[in-house]
Amino acid sequence: MRLRPTHLRTRLTLWYVSVLASLLILAWGGTCALLFWQLRSQLDHFSVQEIETVEGLFFFTPDGQLRLREDYHNHPESKEVIERFLEVRSPDGAVLFRNDRLGNRELGESPFQGEGVGGYSERSARLSDGTRVRLVSRIHTLEGHHLLIRLAHSEEPLFSRLNDLLLASLLVLPLVLVVAGIAGYGLARRALSPIEQMARRAQEISPERLSARLPNDQADDELGQLARVFNDTLARLEQAFEQLRRFTSDASHELRTPLAMIRSVGEVGLQKDGTREDYRDIIGSMLEEVNRLTSLIDNLLTISRADSGHIQLHRVVVPIMALAREAAGLFEILLEEKSLRLVLEGDERAQVAGDCLFLRQALVNILHNAVKYSPVGETIFVLVRNGDTNQITIEIQDSGPGIPLEDQARVFDRFYRVDKARWRESGGAGLGLSIAKWAVEAHGGSIGLESAPGRGCSFRIILPSAGTVTIKSCQGDPGDCLDRK
């Protein structure tokens, strides 16, 4: 983790330098080409002017030799004329004249069709000794003879200047790149320093120190965004960890309570001599605690499997009314014992694509709660509504003592019990509602509670509706959807 920013910094710098180098080379090359082209066209222009001047200086000697008037040399610009290469040929290619500078060298190949007619045929060529020249041609008529005048200037100075330029750039470019590289490295380092800082801080984060947060999450740039995303993740992790920690400590407390009882009952039982009856009673009492422990562990296992996402829902179409009727049927005897009335009303067509087992578990747990806390002779309502927003609402209302406002938010928390002193006689370890909540949420639904002290509880489960299709239902025999396990 610590090496990475360095790598990135180097990589950035390398990228930067190579991009800069290619841009510079491109720009330099472009400039050179442009310069060369301009100089050459200037040369052409100059040659054209000169060829026009030279045309008037040719004459034939009486013996038919072509000569160039030499007095022209007195003119100041004569120097230019001397530096040029000049050759005159007849249209059939015979050399009529070569100036001193050209000597015996050929200026271009044999004349080609249309050379120097109506223009100057500018082109590059090489002398026989390899000198690069820029050549123009012109057909001139003197005393009835067609003369092909070729005039050229050496391109060598042009190339040597170009070479100088390239040499200069070859010296300067690396220097520029080195400077740019150093500057770029510094910049990259500066830009990445928050990341390094964040990395250092992130390294300090451990399960014990999850409260630490990354710096510069206030910044509006990409790094700030990164820090914010990271911090959000940390916050969620911290919450999950906190939950886990509380869960573990609650769980061990819950496990310890029955264990303490088993131990005490056993130890006290051993201390005194008892009758056979007494011992039976002691063992029975210990076994009761063992049963409590067993069911607690069963519940914990369910929860841990749910938490780790190992539970897969086997979805079928579940008619809610049938499911509720079946779940309520389970408590029939308890209802009778307490003279409770259970009213189940709602839309028979309401159905959910869900796992019978877990949906039933959710309903059973909430109903169990309602039955447990309802005073004798009251009524429990189970209302199923098939809303038009593709949602099914199941409301379970009791007329129990209700739940104080400050406890309502935590009712679905694990191990949470409103009446902490009385839970043992009413049974359960405060896991039923949290399992119900998990089951409902695993189906993409939600569960909520409305309650006021003395006015009972109303649990509301909202589940996504399965429409009216029927694939397979668990209506009728409840074992149908339970046998699977």
Next chain:
Amino acid sequence: MQSKRVGSYKGSVHILVVEDEQKMAKALQEGLEADDYSVRVAHTGEEGFYLVQAQRFDLVILDVMLPGHDGFEILATLRKRGIKTPVLLLTSRDAIEDRVRGLDTGADDYLVKPFAFPELLARTRVLLRRGRPDVSQRLKLADLEMDVAQRSVVRGGQQIELTHREFELLEYLLANQGRVVSREMLARDIWKETARQTPLDNVIDAQIVRLRRKLDGHFERKLLHTVRGVGFVLREEDES
């Protein structure tokens, strides 16, 4: 120790318990012996494997978590060698995969620790009786008589009116008379509840109270007893 076919008296039924935990092994041995089975204990898988091959057992109770070769391996090897002795697997892992694996390997039944002892006895009986269903149309205990076909219950010449569930409950208790029946067994067999988490204990207790009121209410001799911490038993003598 000679082995016979599953005979008329239990003493000739030989059960091998393969369990490495000394306490558990001892409890299993004593519990099964109290139910008149002849029990042999092996503390390692290898010992168990050797014993099964050396002599004939009517049932093997095999712990999955064994040092060295685990229960699954032992079972697989036994089945590979064509040994068809019924096997009841014991495990502390309540994972469905484990259950499936166990049954796939050739186990005849599967019990998750911690289990209620009456449950183990019930499963043992089922495995030993397998293939010979014991259908009895008339069940009797002391002055209590049940006619399953007629769905009528008479005690001391008096007809007792029972609801459907009470009838099933009594039938189950009568079929298991003299043996303790746990709440888990009732939840599974009478209420058809497979999820162990379902809060049925209150329901079962209330149902038992009802049944007892109808059954024993007017009689001096009580038949339906609660065994604290374990379950219920239907029997003549008043022990607890």
